[in-house]
Amino acid sequence: MCNLKEQYYLIEPAMEDEEAMKLLFTKWKDFGGRMNPGLLKRYNNDYRKWLQCIEDWHKGVNIGENVPQTLFFLKNREGTILGATSLRHYLNHTNIVDGGHVAYGICPQYRGCGYGKLILDLALKKLSEMGIEKTLVTCDTDNIGSQKVILYNGGVLENQTYDEDGISINRYWIDN
Ligand SMILES: CC(C)(COP(=O)(O)OP(=O)(O)OC[C@H]1O[C@@H](n2cnc3c(N)ncnc32)[C@H](O)[C@@H]1OP(=O)(O)O)[C@@H](O)C(=O)NCCC(=O)NCCS
Known part of the structure; x- marks a missing residue:
């Protein structure tokens, strides 16, 4: 299953990804745990509607006070979706504390192969x-996997703080 010699790329979701997204969502939900980037959680069995939502977030339409963000799937050469990342276009008073520039996640069945390190790169x-x-990257203090991914990519810990639910988070900066 692990084959880091393949070619990998980030690509924005398209209509052709409908079945793959359905599968990703179901498998991830059944597995449980954090579904990250949060934009994945907005899928509600209507792919066309979800694509529109992703497009709105990219353009900054209908997102209230939130910062625009662009979602990408991580795919291999066969077009399999291995994970996803969402890039915030800038920092504001909220995501500078928790959230940062980038969110990422690897589908549960593909974890432990180095894809976490790859997707952040x-x-x-x-x-x-x-x-x-x-780049500002934040993660829960108890998320050891994510911390390793960040440190591998050159993350330098600035501090530990708390999110609005009182959960401890680590804040790292990476020189791109
Ligand atoms: C965090 C996450 C992206 C890691 O993905 P991954 O593909 O398993 O990561 P990698 O295979 O590149 O592993 C990176 C390192 O973390 C370690 N690791 C991965 N998951 C771990 C876990 N649950 N507990 C402890 N260590 C873990 C790996 O062993 C590896 O360590 P090494 O560098 O010493 O070899 C993945 O678990 C995930 O998607 N989690 C849910 C979403 C999430 O938390 N996103 C991050 C939000 S900030």
């Missing part, structure tokens, strides 16, 4: 293309 390259030179 590819996300940092995209952020750099967007003109962001210093």
Whole structure:
């Protein structure tokens, strides 16, 4: 299952991903745990509607005070979706504390193969293309897997703080 010699890329969701997204959502939900990026959780069995929602977030339409963000799937050369990442276009008073520039997750069945490290690496390259030179990444203090992914990609811990639910989070900066 693990084959990091393949080619991988980030690509925005498209109509052709409908079946794959259905499968991803069901498997992830059955597995339980964090579904990250949060935009995945907005899927509600209507793929067309979800795609519109993703497009709105990309354009900053109907998102209230939130910061626009762009969602990408991580795919291999066969087009299998291995995970997803969402890139926030800038920091505001909320995500500078918790959330940062980037959220990512690997589908439960593909974890432990190095894809977590890979998806953050590819996300940092995209952020750099967007003109962001210093990336803020945050994660729950108890999320050891994510901490390892961040440190592997050059994360430097700035501090530990608490989110609005009182959960301890670590804040890291990475020079792109
Ligand atoms: C965190 C996550 C992205 C890691 O993905 P992954 O593909 O398993 O990561 P990798 O295979 O690249 O592993 C990176 C390192 O973390 C370790 N690791 C992964 N999951 C772990 C876990 N649950 N507990 C402890 N260590 C873990 C790996 O062993 C590896 O360690 P190493 O560098 O010493 O070899 C994945 O577990 C996930 O999607 N979690 C749910 C969403 C989430 O928490 N996203 C991050 C939000 S900030």
